[in-house]
Amino acid sequence: MKVSILGTGSVGQALAAKLSALGHSVFIGTRNVGDSLAKTGADNWGNPQIGAWMGLHPNIQLLTFKEAVVQGSDLIVFAMNGHAALDCLNSVGAELLTGKVMLDISNPLDFSKGFPPSLTVCNTDSLGEQIQKAYPALKVVKSLNTMSNPVMVNPALLEGDHSVFVSGNDASAKVKVSELLKSFGWAESNIIDLGDITTARGTEMILPLWVRLYGKLQTPLFNFNINMAKK
Amino acid sequence: MKVSILGTGSVGQALAAKLSALGHSVFIGTRNVGDSLAKTGADNWGNPQIGAWMGLHPNIQLLTFKEAVVQGSDLIVFAMNGHAALDCLNSVGAELLTGKVMLDISNPLDFSKGFPPSLTVCNTDSLGEQIQKAYPALKVVKSLNTMSNPVMVNPALLEGDHSVFVSGNDASAKVKVSELLKSFGWAESNIIDLGDITTARGTEMILPLWVRLYGKLQTPLFNFNINMAKK
Numbered sequence: 001m002k003v004s005i006l007g008t009g010s011v012g013q014a015l016a017a018k019l020s021a022l023g024h025s026v027f028i029g030t031r032n033v034g035d036s037l038a039k040t041g042a043d044n045w046g047n048p049q050i051g052a053w054m055g056l057h058p059n060i061q062l063l064t065f066k067e068a069v070v071q072g073s074d075l076i077v078f079a080m081n082g083h084a085a086l087d088c089l090n091s092v093g094a095e096l097l098t099g100k101v102m103l104d105i106s107n108p109l110d111f112s113k114g115f116p117p118s119l120t121v122c123n124t125d126s127l128g129e130q131i132q133k134a135y136p137a138l139k140v141v142k143s144l145n146t147m148s149n150p151v152m153v154n155p156a157l158l159e160g161d162h163s164v165f166v167s168g169n170d171a172s173a174k175v176k177v178s179e180l181l182k183s184f185g186w187a188e189s190n191i192i193d194l195g196d197i198t199t200a201r202g203t204e205m206i207l208p209l210w211v212r213l214y215g216k217l218q219t220p221l222f223n224f225n226i227n228m229a230k231k
Numbered sequence: 232m233k234v235s236i237l238g239t240g241s242v243g244q245a246l247a248a249k250l251s252a253l254g255h256s257v258f259i260g261t262r263n264v265g266d267s268l269a270k271t272g273a274d275n276w277g278n279p280q281i282g283a284w285m286g287l288h289p290n291i292q293l294l295t296f297k298e299a300v301v302q303g304s305d306l307i308v309f310a311m312n313g314h315a316a317l318d319c320l321n322s323v324g325a326e327l328l329t330g331k332v333m334l335d336i337s338n339p340l341d342f343s344k345g346f347p348p349s350l351t352v353c354n355t356d357s358l359g360e361q362i363q364k365a366y367p368a369l370k371v372v373k374s375l376n377t378m379s380n381p382v383m384v385n386p387a388l389l390e391g392d393h394s395v396f397v398s399g400n401d402a403s404a405k406v407k408v409s410e411l412l413k414s415f416g417w418a419e420s421n422i423i424d425l426g427d428i429t430t431a432r433g434t435e436m437i438l439p440l441w442v443r444l445y446g447k448l449q450t451p452l453f454n455f456n457i458n459m460a461k462k
Contacts, residue, residue: 118354122436160391162458165440194443202440205353209396209433212425213457221460226444227393229452 004029004072006065006088007079008036008050009043011105014149015077016060022183026060029068031091036062065091075101075176082108082127083120086134098137101173103180104128104200105144105152107207116211119204128167128200139173141166142200143181146210148220155185155223162225165192167199192226235260235303237296237319238310239267239281240274242336245380246308247291253414257291260299262322267293297323306332306407313339313358314351317365329368332404334411335359335431336375336383338438347442350435359398359431370404372397373431374412377441379451386416386454393456396423398430423457 006029020026030036039049108120108127128142143166144152237260251257261267270280339351339358359373374397375383
């Protein structure tokens with residue numbers, strides 16, 4: 001597939017590297033290519049900035065958001081902070097997004113009052129729904145947003161079975177994303193299709209618990225599993 | 232222990248039966264004893280009404296909220312719908328609640344617009360915090376609110392390890408609740424102390440996901456486990 005990844009942070013980098021390693025053509029989108037390439041070294045979290053990272057991944061191209069979607073139109077991966085979603089997609093434009101499948105990994109985290117973050121939208125709405133409403137012809141699939149990026153692309157990092165949730169209105173788009181998840185190593189039985197995009201409220205609202213667990217466990221290498229009754 | 236359980240629904244019944252079976256003296260509190268005893272047969276969910284249930288549990292007494300707390304003062308269990316919490320505790324009164332430990336199992340679910348419910352409070356506040364603020368001398372411990380009542384009192388119903396969260400400001404109160412959880416069969420390693428009562432935001436906000444999983448899995452017999460990295 002030709003895949004566009006919107007976002008140059010650690011989530012975008014993890015997805016880009018994995019998709020490239022799986023043989024897909026990957027185009028990373030950013031607001032301004034020159035500004036992004038000028039960033040070298042590590043970010044505040046100790047992850048490489050995209051400028052340094054690009055040098056290690058010569059098969060991957062860095063383009064504007066719009067150019068990336070033009071090149072990588074088989075699947076769009078939205079991997080930025082949630083608050084940036086509508087601005088970013090606006091710069092791509094509704095026409096290019098029509099009929100496309102977008103895997104939305106983002107969460108509407110608000111760090112403006114420090115840690116722990118709250119959500120900018122929740123309860124009776126979700127970021128996934130807001131994106132879907134703003135771009136009705138885009139097939140939004142919310143997934144992977146309930147775990148850290150090393151776990152997203154390598155579920156075998158963790159002990160035993162653990163779960164990944166999928167939310168979206170379009171059944172074929174959810175199949176496409178589920179196939180991608182399987183190619184990352186997710187067992188089909190651990191992929192839980194919750195239903196339409198309104199179920200993204202549930203997965204986005206797990207973030208406040210995720211953040212507290214991260215503080216408690218002192219590692220982002222964990223995930224939720226759904227344990228069922230004994231047979 | 233002498234335990235008071237505020238609430239006559241299926242959660243209150245499950246906790247009362249378990250605590251009584253473990254040898255504790257149990258006093259169930261309700262708004263109006265006569266009204267509650269007049270209810271027989273099954274409720275809308277197919278569970279026995281408290282009137283019928285009391286006949287099967289002769290060792291357990293049904294009293295008013297206030298009388299129940301007077302009799303069962305070693306531990307208070309709040310097992311009603313979240314929206315009823317402040318009214319219920321108001322009828323007990325701050326004086327009786329001073330210095331007591333209260334296990335709060337409730338969630339601020341709002342079914343006024345049907346299914347799925349939203350939350351009446353979330354994100355920058357929680358029901359656990361509201362109760363703690365209203366009764367500063369009450370030691371509120373939020374726990375068990377992330378699962379169905381059969382799982383609360385019998386974790387061995389489910390496959391493998393799975394998690395129960397604890398939130399509260401008072402360390403000794405959390406120890407008391409954790410000891411109770413262990414007596415229900417919870418392994419110490421599966422009891423996760425998230426921190427102070429503000430962490431109840433996280434566990435209450437998992438409910439929208441719980442509700443969707445219930446719809447998807449068609450059974451309330453499941454729970455969240457936190458899976459960690461392979462060693």
